[in-house]
Amino acid sequence: MVETDLTKIWVYLSASPLLGLTVTLVAYLAAHRLYVLANQNPLLNPVITAILMLIAFLKLTGTSYEDYFAGGQFVHFLLGPATVALAVPLYQQFSRLRAVLVPVVVALLVGVVVGAVSSITIAWLFGASPETQLSLAPKSVTAPVAMGISEQIGGIPSLTAVLVVVTGILGALMGTRLFALLRIRDDRVKGIAMGVAAHGIGTARAFHVSPVMGAFSGLAMALSAFATSALLPWLVDCLRSVYGGWL
């Protein structure tokens, strides 16, 4: 008796966006608590812990990603207004930005080109399929933008979304260590490098370090979204003629 009642409840829940939305928030809050308890150890980045918890939950309950996303999309949707909201910290740091405008523009263009070329070339060298190479190309750009670019150049947009998230986590993990290793102390430089390589997840990490690093990272993320959408289709054509039929 109890079993059939529970089954009925589960049938209702699994068909409703309520479950997907609630488990997303609960998983994130739990992951965030864990991260705080572990003294903000970057290995316990709340994004990756929450994703792993949710995948385990969905596998255990036999829920498909589509059913989950019916609820998850409400959180996913907020990426749009959050991108627009980056204008606010950007404006607050505007006077600081003006002082380093030329170096920022140079770093941005170099970073965008090197980012796309390096990821495609490494994947090509180690034998990834053409679709995977193209899905990797926009990996450093914020998810909604990267998915659009991926579709345009012939990658798989949802695979790109996943690669973008992993790239962001890796960037957040490696960033502060790399900068310490290279003795880079300027928060503006660190922010720009973080935003170009690791978009929003890197920016979230940068805001934990300092408001200056966060604002510059947000700026770099926004501008690199612009630059990558404009440059990548053209870059891929150039690489195609170099690598022949492999792309």
Add this chain to the structure above:
Amino acid sequence: MQFLNGITLLLVYQLVGEVTVRLFGLPIPGPVLGMVLLFLTLVIRKRSSASLDTAANGLLSHLSLLFVPAGVGMMVYFSRILEEWLPIALSLVLGTAITMVVTAGAMLATQKLLTRGQRRDG
């Protein structure tokens, strides 16, 4: 009320961005154009508002959360990722590290070049 005013403003800018991008067939995403338009508005008005600050800070302080649903999509591509794990892992790790170091290097080098040029001029 403040949060509501702020979030409405953000959505209006996103909407204007999306519509403009589609209208003119621009190769950039709508929210990015919305961000640029909002930034230009703030520069012209020379100030932000309390409600906009509240909404923006609220969204940006939980930026990481917003990436979770897309990341869970990893489960759909598990077999492809397993098959090509080596090139994918190397491309992600090395590509990200190279991008970060080269970007920081390019910015530091340009800064150095500019200050050297200024010193010579002065």
